[in-house]
Amino acid sequence: xxxxKGKRFKDDINLLKGGRFFYLTLIICLVVFFGAxxxxxxxxxxxxxxHDQQLSAEIxxxxxxxxxxxxxxxxxxxxxxxxxxxxxxxxxxxxxYDILKNNKNADYLSAGFIDQSGEKFASDEEASEFAKWDLxxxxxxxxxxxxxxxxxxxxxxxxxxxxxxxxxxADTRHGYMFITYKLSELQRIAVTRSxxxxxxIWLMNAESANIIQCAGSDEHSIGSWANAYLSMQDINKEDxxxxxxxxxxxxxxxxxxxxxxxxxxxxxxxxxxxxxSMPGWYVVVRIPGNALSATMHTFRNYVLYFLAVLLVVVIxxxxxxxxxxKRDNEILExxxxxxxxxxxxxxxxxxxxxxxxxxxxxxxALIFFDLDYFKQVNDKYxxxxxxxxxxxxxxxxxxxxxxxxxxxxFGGDEFVVLTDLHSxxxxxxxxxKTNSDLSSFKLPGADKKDREFSISFSxxxxxxxxxxxxxxxxxxxxxxxxxxxxxxxxxxxxxxxxLPEKNA
Amino acid sequence: MKKYCFxxxxxxxxxxxxxxxDASGSASESAASPVTHFEPLGNISENNKNIYVILKVxxxxxxxxxxxxxxxxxxxxxxxxxxxxxxxxxxxxxxRVLIEEALAAKPDAIILSPDDSIELSSDIDKIHELxxxxxxxxxxxxxxxxxxxxxxxxxxxxxNAAKEMIACLREAGYSDYDDISVGxxxxxxxxxxxxxxxxxxxxxxxxxxxxxxxxxxDIMNCNGNIDQGDGMANDFLAAHPDVVGLYATNNGPTRxxxxxxxxxxxxxxxxxxxxxxxxxxxxxxSDDFRxxxxxxxxxxxxxxxxxxxxxILAGNTPPVRFIDTGVVTVNKESMSQPEVMEVMDMNQx
Numbered sequence: 001x002x003x004x005k006g007k008r009f010k011d012d013i014n015l016l017k018g019g020r021f022f023y024l025t026l027i028i029c030l031v032v033f034f035g036a037x038x039x040x041x042x043x044x045x046x047x048x049x050x051h052d053q054q055l056s057a058e059i060x061x062x063x064x065x066x067x068x069x070x071x072x073x074x075x076x077x078x079x080x081x082x083x084x085x086x087x088x089x090x091x092x093x094x095x096x097y098d099i100l101k102n103n104k105n106a107d108y109l110s111a112g113f114i115d116q117s118g119e120k121f122a123s124d125e126e127a128s129e130f131a132k133w134d135l136x137x138x139x140x141x142x143x144x145x146x147x148x149x150x151x152x153x154x155x156x157x158x159x160x161x162x163x164x165x166x167x168x169x170a171d172t173r174h175g176y177m178f179i180t181y182k183l184s185e186l187q188r189i190a191v192t193r194s195x196x197x198x199x200x201i202w203l204m205n206a207e208s209a210n211i212i213q214c215a216g217s218d219e220h221s222i223g224s225w226a227n228a229y230l231s232m233q234d235i236n237k238e239d240x241x242x243x244x245x246x247x248x249x250x251x252x253x254x255x256x257x258x259x260x261x262x263x264x265x266x267x268x269x270x271x272x273x274x275x276x277s278m279p280g281w282y283v284v285v286r287i288p289g290n291a292l293s294a295t296m297h298t299f300r301n302y303v304l305y306f307l308a309v310l311l312v313v314v315i316x317x318x319x320x321x322x323x324x325x326k327r328d329n330e331i332l333e334x335x336x337x338x339x340x341x342x343x344x345x346x347x348x349x350x351x352x353x354x355x356x357x358x359x360x361x362x363x364x365a366l367i368f369f370d371l372d373y374f375k376q377v378n379d380k381y382x383x384x385x386x387x388x389x390x391x392x393x394x395x396x397x398x399x400x401x402x403x404x405x406x407x408x409x410f411g412g413d414e415f416v417v418l419t420d421l422h423s424x425x426x427x428x429x430x431x432x433k434t435n436s437d438l439s440s441f442k443l444p445g446a447d448k449k450d451r452e453f454s455i456s457f458s459x460x461x462x463x464x465x466x467x468x469x470x471x472x473x474x475x476x477x478x479x480x481x482x483x484x485x486x487x488x489x490x491x492x493x494x495x496x497x498x499l500p501e502k503n504a
Numbered sequence: 505m506k507k508y509c510f511x512x513x514x515x516x517x518x519x520x521x522x523x524x525x526d527a528s529g530s531a532s533e534s535a536a537s538p539v540t541h542f543e544p545l546g547n548i549s550e551n552n553k554n555i556y557v558i559l560k561v562x563x564x565x566x567x568x569x570x571x572x573x574x575x576x577x578x579x580x581x582x583x584x585x586x587x588x589x590x591x592x593x594x595x596x597x598x599x600r601v602l603i604e605e606a607l608a609a610k611p612d613a614i615i616l617s618p619d620d621s622i623e624l625s626s627d628i629d630k631i632h633e634l635x636x637x638x639x640x641x642x643x644x645x646x647x648x649x650x651x652x653x654x655x656x657x658x659x660x661x662x663x664n665a666a667k668e669m670i671a672c673l674r675e676a677g678y679s680d681y682d683d684i685s686v687g688x689x690x691x692x693x694x695x696x697x698x699x700x701x702x703x704x705x706x707x708x709x710x711x712x713x714x715x716x717x718x719x720x721x722d723i724m725n726c727n728g729n730i731d732q733g734d735g736m737a738n739d740f741l742a743a744h745p746d747v748v749g750l751y752a753t754n755n756g757p758t759r760x761x762x763x764x765x766x767x768x769x770x771x772x773x774x775x776x777x778x779x780x781x782x783x784x785x786x787x788x789x790s791d792d793f794r795x796x797x798x799x800x801x802x803x804x805x806x807x808x809x810x811x812x813x814x815x816i817l818a819g820n821t822p823p824v825r826f827i828d829t830g831v832v833t834v835n836k837e838s839m840s841q842p843e844v845m846e847v848m849d850m851n852q853x
Contacts, residue, residue, distance in 0.1 A: 124823075125823055125824045132660065134711075149707060151659065152657055152659065152826060152828075153826065154824045154825075154826045154827065154828065155824050155825065155826070156825060156826065157644055157653050157824075157825045157826030158826075205706075205707065205710065207710035207711075208703070208706030208707050208709065208710040209706065209721075210703040210706050210707055212703070224696050224699065224700075225659060225696070225699045225700045225702075225703035225704075226693075226699045226703070227699065227702050227703055227706055227723070229721040229722075229723050230690060230693050230699070230702060230723045230725065231693070233693065233723070233725060234693070244721075247721075280710075
């Protein structure tokens, strides 16, 4: 069957509306799917965020306490050394200095001694730091231990802290031993395997809000100074009042205060803990919320990737199923629309298409064709020849009428054509041409005599809207004309308008 | 056609899904800008040691003073000094190129002011392993392979500024019992130099200023923009009319605060800043205002670094590895002192 014609019949009959519906359904499903995924992601992120906030607050508290304990351990170590040296009751401060200086197992940068008169037993370079950084003032605070504010050592060129411990010598004399550590030593204490470099640790001076970093993601930033009042400018506006309040509470020397805030999209938990041997100083630990949930985010992304693959597989499956269903539909549709032998419309499809055709309101003609003596052909030559007979006839009809009309096998040897009517003469000419086209038909496989047998047909035609303005009546009128032809001996055609009975 | 529709739907689905997932950003590095290749500073003699100096910004007056120090040391101490550098303080890749150039020239010693304290650490290690003495100036590096570093201890410089502010306010007649406030303006929050000057000021203030003397916690940050700083300072004075002192951590804010105080006729406000500019000089020299500025000795950094590497080449080991070249405080009283005048002259070149 020719494609364009098939398409036109399809449009006319409008049997297939499933395609549009399928795409609409698919789009709705995708929208619902993505909506659900969006809700899932939001819910998951919210869950992770809440989990992070709770956990990071707890971890920062624990880390601050751990750092404080570690500093306490350092102070206790120097205090124990001071007690030990005091118990030996050295007469000469030089002896104490020699012991401290020559300690081969020490992990500190340097050590020295300050006697009762304030004389410093240290290298010249180390001694020069005392004036610059008011270290004697810090030493005087040792009860039994004090720690200096961090400063850059001229000997080592790195930020350091110096610990002082009160010490007795020569029976009644009192002095201070001191030990200098690299500030980065605190990082060694702070490092955790699980959180890597995500934890940031600072020492913070309560009065000035100065902070110095001891550990963090950027190794270079260790030993770098900042000021919390200036840093506050980076914090998201809505969190500034809380942060400001946190600073005020530290200034009032409150201990163990936690806070949460965001810088841009990053959520932080921060906790501070007062350092007892470093009056006015706090350990501050900050953990970005996302440090804890990196694994969860990776897991979430894997789930999303899996769903993406699943979605693609489902779409491909649906597409294939749709394609197969469509093909089956097309077969069924062809079976329900077309006569399988002649590939013209069957009766039901014709009625549907003809009703639409008529509904256009244009002039048209309906013609019934009936093959003459078809039953005898079937009986004499068999059904194969009969089928061939029908196929030939339908091909001739298609050739002459398919351009401007629709053709149907109405049943048995009866065909019907609905065609545009520009003039009766034009349609009559086509009927005659059909007759002449069939004259050359030879029965295949028949005797020579029989092969001369030619097909003839009888036909009756009626006009819309002149003979009838509705399809059933139009068919009836054409049928009446056909019967008249049969009565008259077949092999001819008549228009309903020409029937004598009608005229009478 | 429908086949294309399916393909399109599949692609859209995949894209939407990908969009749902987190995109991981990649860190970008700043592109290297053209470098200034080595040129001799002064006369070259074949018998002299060859010292290669690599600076951060060649066309800045600050670095020009350092270059002058290196040149003078070359002439005074009898060595050949070649100087090259980058034109951007973050162009460590450019400095790496210059280090390779210097090494190819078989230098006796290298003086470097690292654009990046971490990235160039491996290059410093390499120089050290080759047995070439290396001195750092202005900025330290995150390695222990250098022989010596000359720089300003900015924490200490900030303390000096606070000390000067307290002294000026006492001179202005404020007592321990007066409730007074000072304000601060910084050039940026990202510079370690500025943060140290700020921290030093705060630390000294916390330990030495009377309890009733307060620093206003609303720190102005002009982000390197003088015009923005100007408006900010005017707003600050309007919001805090009782402020009696203003501290600026670097050259830009110092110029801003000096101008704003002068333009508003606020003779009751003491200004303490950093570096030397026409604005702060005018205020210091005026009899109506009270102002001071802290100057670095960057000339000394260059001069002494050349001396140190020659000393190391002579077989001596420096007793210390970090040398704070110190600062001088310029005010009405000190500006006539020879030492201060000398540093002022160098900063004006």
